[in-house]
Amino acid sequence: xxxxxxxxxxxxxxxxxxxxxxxxxxxxxxxxxxxxxxxxxxxxxxxxxxxxxxxxxxxxxxxxxxxxxxxxxxxxxxxxxxxxxxxxxxxxxxxxxxxxxxxxxxxxxxxxxxxxxxxxxxxxxxxxxxxxxxxxxxxxxxxxxxxxxxxxxxxxxxxxxxxxxxxxxxxxxxxxxxxxxxxxxxxxxxxxxxxxxxxxxxxxxxxxxxxxxxxxxxxxxxxxxxxxxxxxxxxxxxxxxxxxxxxxxxxxxxxxxxxxxxxxxxxxxxxxxxxxxxxxxxxxxxxxxxxxx
Numbered sequence: 001x002x003x004x005x006x007x008x009x010x011x012x013x014x015x016x017x018x019x020x021x022x023x024x025x026x027x028x029x030x031x032x033x034x035x036x037x038x039x040x041x042x043x044x045x046x047x048x049x050x051x052x053x054x055x056x057x058x059x060x061x062x063x064x065x066x067x068x069x070x071x072x073x074x075x076x077x078x079x080x081x082x083x084x085x086x087x088x089x090x091x092x093x094x095x096x097x098x099x100x101x102x103x104x105x106x107x108x109x110x111x112x113x114x115x116x117x118x119x120x121x122x123x124x125x126x127x128x129x130x131x132x133x134x135x136x137x138x139x140x141x142x143x144x145x146x147x148x149x150x151x152x153x154x155x156x157x158x159x160x161x162x163x164x165x166x167x168x169x170x171x172x173x174x175x176x177x178x179x180x181x182x183x184x185x186x187x188x189x190x191x192x193x194x195x196x197x198x199x200x201x202x203x204x205x206x207x208x209x210x211x212x213x214x215x216x217x218x219x220x221x222x223x224x225x226x227x228x229x230x231x232x233x234x235x236x237x238x239x240x241x242x243x244x245x246x247x248x249x250x251x252x253x254x255x256x257x258x259x260x261x262x263x264x265x266x267x268x269x270x271x272x273x274x275x276x277x278x279x280x281x282x283x284x285x286x287x288x289x290x291x292x293x
Contacts, residue, residue, distance in 0.1 A: 029055065031268065038065050038261035045258055065258035066266070072259060073249035074238065075266060082242040083270060085160050086223040092165045093219050094212060100166075101174030102200050106186055116175070123168045127229070134163060135233055159234045160242070164223065170215045177211035178204065213278040220274055243267055 032055050037045045039061045048054040069075060103109075104116045138153040153159035181204065189199045205212075227242035235241055244267075250260045 034261050034268070035265050038258060038265045039063070040065075040258060042256045042258050045261075065256070065262040068256070069250075069259045069262045069266075072255075073246050073263075075243070075246065075263065077239070078241060078243040078246040079266065079270070081157075081240060082224060082227055082244070085157060085227065085242060086220050088157075089161050089164050089223050090216050090219045092161070093167050093170055094215060096165055097167055097170035097215070098174045098205065098208070098212075099200065101171050101178055102196075102204060104171070104175055105178040106199070106204075107196060116171075119168050119171055121168075123172075131230070131233065138163065138234065154234050155237045155240055156235075157240060160227070160231055160240070163230075167219060170219055173211055173215045173218075174208070177208060181207060217275060217278055221271065224271055 036055055036057055037048075039057060040048065041060055041062075041064070044059045045054075048059070053059070100119075104112060138159050140151065141153050143150050143153060143156075143158065153162075185203055186199060189203050194202070225244070228244040228247075231240075231242050231245050235245070247263070250263055
């Protein structure tokens, strides 16, 4: 019986690894095809799609597609815009949403649970239903800058940042994490005369590294990957366009597929780099608190 049990365990282990390898291939092969195709001329790219050569760096390999893509569109500007917009939005969102979650979790005030429920209810509202009202709203908002008082936020960076700072999902993640922190720490800090701001800054946030990484990754992915419909509506000048809107340059007639693959590869690199930097903290947060009820 022991031998049979050992054989069954080994078979289950092999099956499990085979399934994991197949799942990994499903996600990795398209990325590998994209990168390899970006290095090949169009004729070879199309010829290789019918064989395993599509996934291998063989044939006439060069960076010409990348050079041509940079000539076709101001990719450097688009990447800078996307990274800046995403970074500023994530930083502001982490601060504002963690501060709100701290208030919902630790500070007792009338209507606390009701307000939190209303905030979380906004998760089910599709963006398409508020896009036009939000457009009309931001087109009439005032702004005080170096040029003095101006009206309307269209064709600016702020119209792509400020409306997306407050985020119900980020608030929810922080609330779930804060609920698991020892209450004794908060009570001890209050007994020592610490203010709520001091408790937030010196006690709670230093213990919140995993959830900060999780919220940052999820918010950054959402901001970076979904910078299309809203910027397409509110930004008409090239100087403020993010990288997703720049895809329009490659939907014209007779654009070589190699250039398209080169552009898509450059879009993917910042996202992968950001995740690889924070992956350990992200996994730790998901494993410990991420989706608790």
